[in-house]
Amino acid sequence: MRKYLIVALFSVFCGSVFAQVIPGNYDKNVKRGKEHYDLEEYHQALPFFLEAWKVDTTDYKLAFNIATCYFKTKNELAAYPYLDNAKVGSKDPILKFYYARAFHLQHKFELAITLYREYQQTLDPEEPEYFEMHQYIANCKTGMELIKNPVKVKITNLGPVINSEYPDYAPVISADETELLFTSRRANTTGGGKDMEDGMFYEDIYQSNRIKDNEWTDPIDIGNGINTESHDACVALSPDGMELIMYRHSGTDGGDLYSSKEHGTVWENPKRLGTTINTPYWEPSASISADEKSIFFTSNRKGGLGGTDIYMVRMKDNGDYGPAILLGPSINTPKDEDAPFIHADGKTLYFSSKGHKSMGGYDIFYCTIDLETGEVLTPPQNIGYPINTADDDVFFVWSADGKRAYFSSIREGGYGDKDIYVLERETAKKAPTVLFKGQIVACEDKHPVTATIFVTDLSTQKIVGVFNSNSFTGKYTVSLPAGKNYGISVEASGYLFESKNINFPLEDGYIELVDTICMNKLKINTSIILHNVFFDVDKATLRPESVQELDKLVEIMRNNPNLKIELSGHTDSDGNDDHNMKLSDSRAKAVVDYLIAKGINPARLTWKGYGETKPIEPNDTPEHKQQNRRTEVKILSNE
Numbered sequence: 001m002r003k004y005l006i007v008a009l010f011s012v013f014c015g016s017v018f019a020q021v022i023p024g025n026y027d028k029n030v031k032r033g034k035e036h037y038d039l040e041e042y043h044q045a046l047p048f049f050l051e052a053w054k055v056d057t058t059d060y061k062l063a064f065n066i067a068t069c070y071f072k073t074k075n076e077l078a079a080y081p082y083l084d085n086a087k088v089g090s091k092d093p094i095l096k097f098y099y100a101r102a103f104h105l106q107h108k109f110e111l112a113i114t115l116y117r118e119y120q121q122t123l124d125p126e127e128p129e130y131f132e133m134h135q136y137i138a139n140c141k142t143g144m145e146l147i148k149n150p151v152k153v154k155i156t157n158l159g160p161v162i163n164s165e166y167p168d169y170a171p172v173i174s175a176d177e178t179e180l181l182f183t184s185r186r187a188n189t190t191g192g193g194k195d196m197e198d199g200m201f202y203e204d205i206y207q208s209n210r211i212k213d214n215e216w217t218d219p220i221d222i223g224n225g226i227n228t229e230s231h232d233a234c235v236a237l238s239p240d241g242m243e244l245i246m247y248r249h250s251g252t253d254g255g256d257l258y259s260s261k262e263h264g265t266v267w268e269n270p271k272r273l274g275t276t277i278n279t280p281y282w283e284p285s286a287s288i289s290a291d292e293k294s295i296f297f298t299s300n301r302k303g304g305l306g307g308t309d310i311y312m313v314r315m316k317d318n319g320d321y322g323p324a325i326l327l328g329p330s331i332n333t334p335k336d337e338d339a340p341f342i343h344a345d346g347k348t349l350y351f352s353s354k355g356h357k358s359m360g361g362y363d364i365f366y367c368t369i370d371l372e373t374g375e376v377l378t379p380p381q382n383i384g385y386p387i388n389t390a391d392d393d394v395f396f397v398w399s400a401d402g403k404r405a406y407f408s409s410i411r412e413g414g415y416g417d418k419d420i421y422v423l424e425r426e427t428a429k430k431a432p433t434v435l436f437k438g439q440i441v442a443c444e445d446k447h448p449v450t451a452t453i454f455v456t457d458l459s460t461q462k463i464v465g466v467f468n469s470n471s472f473t474g475k476y477t478v479s480l481p482a483g484k485n486y487g488i489s490v491e492a493s494g495y496l497f498e499s500k501n502i503n504f505p506l507e508d509g510y511i512e513l514v515d516t517i518c519m520n521k522l523k524i525n526t527s528i529i530l531h532n533v534f535f536d537v538d539k540a541t542l543r544p545e546s547v548q549e550l551d552k553l554v555e556i557m558r559n560n561p562n563l564k565i566e567l568s569g570h571t572d573s574d575g576n577d578d579h580n581m582k583l584s585d586s587r588a589k590a591v592v593d594y595l596i597a598k599g600i601n602p603a604r605l606t607w608k609g610y611g612e613t614k615p616i617e618p619n620d621t622p623e624h625k626q627q628n629r630r631t632e633v634k635i636l637s638n639e
Helices: 003-009 026-038 042-055 060-072 076-089 094-105 109-120 128-148 544-559 577-597 622-628
Strands: 153-157 168-173 179-184 204-212 232-237 243-250 254-263 286-288 294-299 309-314 337-342 348-353 363-368 396-398 404-409 419-425 433-442 452-457 462-468 475-481 485-491 498-503 511-519 527-529 563-570 605-609 630-638
Touching: 026 042, 026 060, 042 060, 060 076, 060 094, 076 094, 094 109, 094 128, 109 128, 168 232, 168 396, 168 404, 168 419, 179 232, 232 286, 243 286, 286 337, 294 337, 309 337, 337 396, 348 396, 433 485, 433 498, 452 475, 462 475, 485 544, 498 511, 498 527, 544 563, 544 577, 563 577, 577 605, 577 630
Parallel strands: 204 232, 433 511, 563 605
Antiparallel strands: 153 419, 168 179, 179 204, 232 243, 243 254, 286 294, 294 309, 337 348, 348 363, 396 404, 404 419, 433 475, 452 462, 452 485, 485 498, 527 630, 563 630
């Protein structure tokens, strides 16, 4: 069970108890409530006190007990209506603190500061609580600053289709926002059980798909036994929507992170992430990077800087994760940090913290970070009001384009307890991200193809990501930081590979490319274009960026020893016809020479230059001319 989710973030569902109140019986309800109260079982005591309050609303002791129960269960605002009744007869100085907290959460910061100071004077200066009042006062001062300069955003409740009368929280989305997963403690929880600690239903994971704008399908259980009779919470979703990281409760203090991958329409059985990430301690939250090579997670393991700290692991070339890197004191503080989210831009990290300059409880902060090393490049900044409030603000995820964010909060007009909201910027700030998505199909019959997508940074020749299409639909989603020249290679068993080139400068901001990729079988007369084979201007000299693509062709030739191919060169219509013919022929031969140097039998290779004689587009625009300047592979035989 995610402790602060239940104990610190969410209000109590007062009807969820294990013993039954007795309607109209004041004495027995007070007696039973006091029995739980004296045992510090405030969740169980509260329903009895509330039932007794229906009979007598003048009992100041009862009002005090109700207020205390609400505070002990971290639902301070609900205590506010009972405070005036409680102070009629009670002289307990704790009432000053209760009032201060209620005013604080209502953003009445000056009133709260006055009462915090008055309550502080009743405390021993050596007590930890005395110093806590300094923190509360500092939170109020930060709140006053942030409210003077609010962030211009529109915040919308996702509505009754997604939200229920129960806690709904921890939303995660695919990069293209077509899929939403979230955690809820609603009555149809798997097994129907309730947690003995707080009387609420166990957490389950639910799934919904976007119809349009902010309209979503009815949430359904994620299926395939992912949800158990205990706590199961979603914490992260890969950009392509096909890998879920989830939390499962284990033991009294611990909890681990698991991974489940989607195959077709079914989620596989979750597997516990390795011991680099999970420990005998508590690992409640995580986020996976767009290249799926880095995981940011939180843990309260020994050796950290505070209660819960943020760590990062990076995948090695063999697919294993390297050692956990504790992010430095720029991010982690002596207090708690949690709920990291790494944006698809590959550099902006969002997280929640109690230790940085916040309005109260957890506030959301952001900074830039080196995804390879974990080095913090810019200091964390508060994301601002009204996104942050004086209450806990956690679980905040952006769409890939940076226009919308999804988060959970208790706000006026909600449907009950925590609800899920969407935030939209009034002035869209485009994230420097490329979203490449679509469907992979067979050219012959258009049926979906299960393929692997390799993404290479052509400037470094390093593979920056390996992704898969959905085995049932053929759909794929790849999210990449902008500003690089990417070579895309799509590969599937029994097919020629297909290549794409994506090259957008950083300043272009968010780019979304939708493409249906048609895969050709290894059949005679089939041709493909080598989109990532490049030559020096007006020369037949292969540029270094061509190596990855040519090596893919070498691999196909080695795996299919009977395959014979023709390499053909093509130009646009600019320049002298004879020159273009010779240039295209020389470029085709340069590719053949590369393959021979890699050990391919020359008898399996032919080449020909076609100059400008076989255009695939009219030579009327720079873009069309660029497409006509190409190198092709044609299968001659495959006996």
